[in-house]
Amino acid sequence: GNSVTQMEGPVTLSEEAFLTINCTYTATGYPSLFWYVQYPGEGLQLLLKATKADDKGSNKGFEATYRKETTSFHLEKGSVQVSDSAVYFCALSERTGGFKTIFGAGTRLFVKA
Amino acid sequence: SQTIHQWPATLVQPVGSPLSLECTVEGTSNPNLYWYRQAAGRGLQLLFYSVGIGQISSEVPQNLSASRPQDRQFILSSKKLLLSDSGFYLCAWRQQAYNEQFFGPGTRLTVL
Numbered sequence: 472g473n474s475v476t477q478m479e480g481p482v483t484l485s486e487e488a489f490l491t492i493n494c495t496y497t498a499t500g501y502p503s504l505f506w507y508v509q510y511p512g513e514g515l516q517l518l519l520k521a522t523k524a525d526d527k528g529s530n531k532g533f534e535a536t537y538r539k540e541t542t543s544f545h546l547e548k549g550s551v552q553v554s555d556s557a558v559y560f561c562a563l564s565e566r567t568g569g570f571k572t573i574f575g576a577g578t579r580l581f582v583k584a
Numbered sequence: 585s586q587t588i589h590q591w592p593a594t595l596v597q598p599v600g601s602p603l604s605l606e607c608t609v610e611g612t613s614n615p616n617l618y619w620y621r622q623a624a625g626r627g628l629q630l631l632f633y634s635v636g637i638g639q640i641s642s643e644v645p646q647n648l649s650a651s652r653p654q655d656r657q658f659i660l661s662s663k664k665l666l667l668s669d670s671g672f673y674l675c676a677w678r679q680q681a682y683n684e685q686f687f688g689p690g691t692r693l694t695v696l
Contacts (some may be wrong), residue, residue, distance in 0.1 A: 512688035514674050515628075522683065560627070564610040564683040570616060572676075572685050574629040 473498045477561045477575035490548040492578045494561035494562045495536075497542065502563040504528075504537050504544040505572070518546075518559070528574050556582045586611035590675050596658040597695055603648075603662040604634040605691050607675030610656065615677040617658040618685060619650055634658060670695045 478493040489534060496504065503522045508513040519528030524539035533548045561575040587610045597603060608613055619631040627650050630643045630651035640650050647666060650660045658675060676685040 505684060512692075514690045515676075517684050517686065520684055526601075565643075565687075566683070570678060570683065571618075571630060571633060574628045581690075 475575040478581040483581045487550045492546040494544045505562040507560040586687040595690045605660040606656040610676045618676040620674040
């Protein structure tokens, strides 16, 4: 079945450091890919998405490129801020049945001032 | 614009008591609806999803059930809570023309 694997956390960075959170997926067909962010005590928010190969999703300085050849969708940001501290989930959406979304386990990011 | 509500925000219940969590969506029609559970420090586990009124698909066998009595209302229930039912319950919706899901604020359930 479809699955998403993302790097284990926590990831601890200093403010203004470069961020990469790795995500790889296994899927049949051509899923859509997403990054969601969860701040403490809140629900998940959609951060960015890509619907086909070579698409680049971007939002709030974060970006990720849909790489079909490596089945990856790594999240990057050039300069993190303390306010970026949160849990980040990589996900894929199946295009059949109930259009279920398969989530990775999440990666917790701590950014120090 | 669309909004999704969940209540209550927090709930503390004794073992063996019943449960009813409610989720409603505004500003859209015929959405797909989803219930997830997130254990402390863990990822999301899909519990149920619904593609229409009265249509419920269960992903994990357990003592929870779901119902969709109206187009934009999704209810998660249990007749007798277990300690292992503690967690953060998230409701989500998806508009049928799009792939992304949108999440509610969640309900934190503690079973004592």
